[in-house]
Amino acid sequence: MSSDRSEVDVPPLTEGIAPGTATDPDVGSDEAATVTVDGTDVTVPAGSTLLDAVDAVETDGYVPALCHYGRQDIGPRSECRTCMVETESDGVVPACSFPAEDGAVVDTDAGEAAEARDVNLDLVLSDHNLRCTTCGKNGRCELQDASIDQGVEEPRYGVLDDRDQYEPLDDSSSFIQIDRNKCILCNRCVEACNDVQVEGVLRMEGTGNDTRIGFQNGAETMEDSTCVSCGHCVTVCPTGSLVEKGIENATTIPIPGFNQKNSIGKTYENTDSTGSSGTVGRSDNQMTPQKRDQRTLESEEAPPESDGPDVVDPASEVWDDERRDWP
Amino acid sequence: MFRTDKMNSIESSERTVVRVAAAGSEADPPEAVKRTDARVVPVGSTGVTALEPLVAVTRGGRTAFHARCSVDRLEGVVAAAEEADDVTAGDPDAVVDHDPDATRLPAVDLPGLSAGRRDVLGACGWRRPTSADDHEAAGGFADHDAADVFDAGADLRGRGWGDACHDDPVGESWATARDADGDAAVVVNAHGSPADALLLASAPLEVLDGATTLADAVGATEVVVYASSDDARAVETAREAVEAHPDPVVPVEVVTGPPEYRAGEPTMALEAIEGNHRLEARLRPPGPERVGLDGRPTLVHTPRTLAHLAVGLRGDDGDEGGDTRLVTVRGDVETPATVELPETASLSAAVDAVDVDGTLKAACVGGRFGGLTADLGVAAGPDALADAGLGTEGVVEVLSEGRCLVEFVGRRTRYAAEENCGRCVPCREGSTQLANLLRDVYDGEYDPEGVAELVGVMERSSICEFGVNAGRPARTATTEFALEFEAHADGQCPAGNCFDAREAPEVTTST
Ligand code: SF4
Ligand code: SF4
Ligand code: SF4
Numbered sequence A: 001m002s003s004d005r006s007e008v009d010v011p012p013l014t015e016g017i018a019p020g021t022a023t024d025p026d027v028g029s030d031e032a033a034t035v036t037v038d039g040t041d042v043t044v045p046a047g048s049t050l051l052d053a054v055d056a057v058e059t060d061g062y063v064p065a066l067c068h069y070g071r072q073d074i075g076p077r078s079e080c081r082t083c084m085v086e087t088e089s090d091g092v093v094p095a096c097s098f099p100a101e102d103g104a105v106v107d108t109d110a111g112e113a114a115e116a117r118d119v120n121l122d123l124v125l126s127d128h129n130l131r132c133t134t135c136g137k138n139g140r141c142e143l144q145d146a147s148i149d150q151g152v153e154e155p156r157y158g159v160l161d162d163r164d165q166y167e168p169l170d171d172s173s174s175f176i177q178i179d180r181n182k183c184i185l186c187n188r189c190v191e192a193c194n195d196v197q198v199e200g201v202l203r204m205e206g207t208g209n210d211t212r213i214g215f216q217n218g219a220e221t222m223e224d225s226t227c228v229s230c231g232h233c234v235t236v237c238p239t240g241s242l243v244e245k246g247i248e249n250a251t252t253i254p255i256p257g258f259n260q261k262n263s264i265g266k267t268y269e270n271t272d273s274t275g276s277s278g279t280v281g282r283s284d285n286q287m288t289p290q291k292r293d294q295r296t297l298e299s300e301e302a303p304p305e306s307d308g309p310d311v312v313d314p315a316s317e318v319w320d321d322e323r324r325d326w327p
Numbered sequence B: 001m002f003r004t005d006k007m008n009s010i011e012s013s014e015r016t017v018v019r020v021a022a023a024g025s026e027a028d029p030p031e032a033v034k035r036t037d038a039r040v041v042p043v044g045s046t047g048v049t050a051l052e053p054l055v056a057v058t059r060g061g062r063t064a065f066h067a068r069c070s071v072d073r074l075e076g077v078v079a080a081a082e083e084a085d086d087v088t089a090g091d092p093d094a095v096v097d098h099d100p101d102a103t104r105l106p107a108v109d110l111p112g113l114s115a116g117r118r119d120v121l122g123a124c125g126w127r128r129p130t131s132a133d134d135h136e137a138a139g140g141f142a143d144h145d146a147a148d149v150f151d152a153g154a155d156l157r158g159r160g161w162g163d164a165c166h167d168d169p170v171g172e173s174w175a176t177a178r179d180a181d182g183d184a185a186v187v188v189n190a191h192g193s194p195a196d197a198l199l200l201a202s203a204p205l206e207v208l209d210g211a212t213t214l215a216d217a218v219g220a221t222e223v224v225v226y227a228s229s230d231d232a233r234a235v236e237t238a239r240e241a242v243e244a245h246p247d248p249v250v251p252v253e254v255v256t257g258p259p260e261y262r263a264g265e266p267t268m269a270l271e272a273i274e275g276n277h278r279l280e281a282r283l284r285p286p287g288p289e290r291v292g293l294d295g296r297p298t299l300v301h302t303p304r305t306l307a308h309l310a311v312g313l314r315g316d317d318g319d320e321g322g323d324t325r326l327v328t329v330r331g332d333v334e335t336p337a338t339v340e341l342p343e344t345a346s347l348s349a350a351v352d353a354v355d356v357d358g359t360l361k362a363a364c365v366g367g368r369f370g371g372l373t374a375d376l377g378v379a380a381g382p383d384a385l386a387d388a389g390l391g392t393e394g395v396v397e398v399l400s401e402g403r404c405l406v407e408f409v410g411r412r413t414r415y416a417a418e419e420n421c422g423r424c425v426p427c428r429e430g431s432t433q434l435a436n437l438l439r440d441v442y443d444g445e446y447d448p449e450g451v452a453e454l455v456g457v458m459e460r461s462s463i464c465e466f467g468v469n470a471g472r473p474a475r476t477a478t479t480e481f482a483l484e485f486e487a488h489a490d491g492q493c494p495a496g497n498c499f500d501a502r503e504a505p506e507v508t509t510s511t
């Protein structure tokens, strides 16, 4: 049943690509619209979101719209929620994914929307390793820009500063370095890799605070993935999470021994450079990109047989919190 | 007396009918019972499992009830009734006189079954779950004009967070789906709610009747019943009911999804039905009523919503009138129960239907991410609940005296942090930081304004209801039970749980 469904309507080229993300509807407006943003009328074409109108004027409140890309049909992922604005008809909405409807009145300065942008930007920072001085994107980072423009001085929830919580740096590819501690999960790289390049390498995986970008073939490192090193993901990444090799230390303060790698502490190296195999680094001569079909749902199997009184046992939960300690 | 099955629906004018209501497997009645003239029919759970197996011995307009009646006792009960030619023989727990053609479980004075009404739950524990004859005898499978269906939809509000119209009137989305391009679909989202699982297991034809009637009215070409793979019995019964449906206007299929809580979110349900291996919520607008299953206009409703539609359309919703709500009581109770209350009745009526373990201290009202309150005088309708800052999921989780609410809220928040889909910042990072703020209380730092600010942002900027509601336990507890948080900040746990637990971090299992 469900497995049949997944065959339906999947263009042959993308069959087997499993980015792990939801199929969003088209969020643009049906027709051209005139929208009032902070008192200024703006006319935007069909297919526009409120952010298109917001971007066209000098707004009263700063709207970081951090995860928005707006090119190459990438996004809107609409995950950072630093683009919340107040509308007269629908209350506080995310500008980047809300259709621009004719007659909409937008207020960027409204307290609840401004507070939401502010808190959400701090929430992004709370999960971000803010070691800018050793970051290859220092000075050309969209998160840095947004934080400066927003006037962030002391993020409410701090920053990701606990080395024990850091994910190892993935330095295994000869072309691209991944520092997931700087990832804001904007999904741009996943879309670039799957929807633009149609390579089917990157995916979103995990849930809750374990959500991360990973590889569709299940590899732990870039080297073992099916990456063809086209570099598209690097060009769309807003932060220092995906950086081209060779410039990962370009902006590091010139003190010997002070670099991106030791800012993290743990690194996946290229297996060639660690001498564990005689082959050339996989990323140089990618041979057989094995695209895995992950579009299967284990639940497709018949539900497990059970003869106990299972229906009205509302206490049954998958996740048993009671078994773990608190605080 | 002669034995005949001239009517396939349950009929008790000429011979005794013995209903055995239980949620579990239907044990075959003992041989001795089979040899009598009585007709033994297994029916689904009533919702009050504490009484089950519940045996109801009916002859004409009189029924005798025997609670917790084992198969062994069944033999004696039936023998006594047959011998005396009187259903009240055999020392029943309650006897009720009713309309001889009753198609709903009559009101009976047994703990749990005397609470509220039985409109939507009428079939549960009275009609055979997958018997089309029983359903038809109760007025089911009638044809309805699309106009009547739309009339009913104007006042009907979606039940539960799995319903794409949670708490909102459904009619508008029906019109949108009807008028949108593409073949519409109706999804019955039974994932995760105990009341919905009960309906699927005990009254699936009521649910399917509502779904196919709706499909017909909006011109949908498919009905998909979606449930958690953990609710095995509900899924199995639903499949049998689909087979038993005499004349579904459109094809109906039953699909299961992973058991995680988030998989009940309406758009994650669509993702699961489409076969995605990882579930996260979709953006909206446009909602599923315009772009849903495989891009088609899709109405996502819970079994509760659809059963209310079916029952409402045939005017079978009791003499008292007015809307009802299914409420499941669980938590620190002897045995959970699901009852049906008028929207004006207070939640305490539902709690009266169960045995609380110890004394009630508070309740988490509105499901996993319900609101905490000590006042159960609030009415069961969605407006009253929303005014009180509580949830409308139809679940009341009882917390007894020994519970520490700071701990309860902390654990719920951590659950949110680990179980959310990971898509949006306010929910993914917000619930993690909220758990941190609650942990800080144990280090003497209690920041109620910080909690309120963060929960406010989660509520107003999360993509789906998971994140919108995830902060509710914390918001309500910090306002209503502020003293308990302040005590913890001073190193005291009024319930005497937390600080010991901290020193001796032992695995405690209390469910
Ligand atoms: S460089 Fe590799 S991971 Fe990045 S877009 Fe290209 S194929 Fe995908
Ligand atoms: S690696 Fe970069 S582009 Fe990819 S999700 Fe993270 S921040 Fe976005
Ligand atoms: S609110 Fe939570 S569950 Fe819903 S989309 Fe956001 S992260 Fe996912």
Ligand code: FES
Residues within 6 Å of the ligand: A064, A065, A066, A067, A068, A077, A078, A079, A080, A081, A082, A083, A084, A094, A095, A096, A097
């Ligand atoms: S820019 Fe709108 S949510 Fe990120």
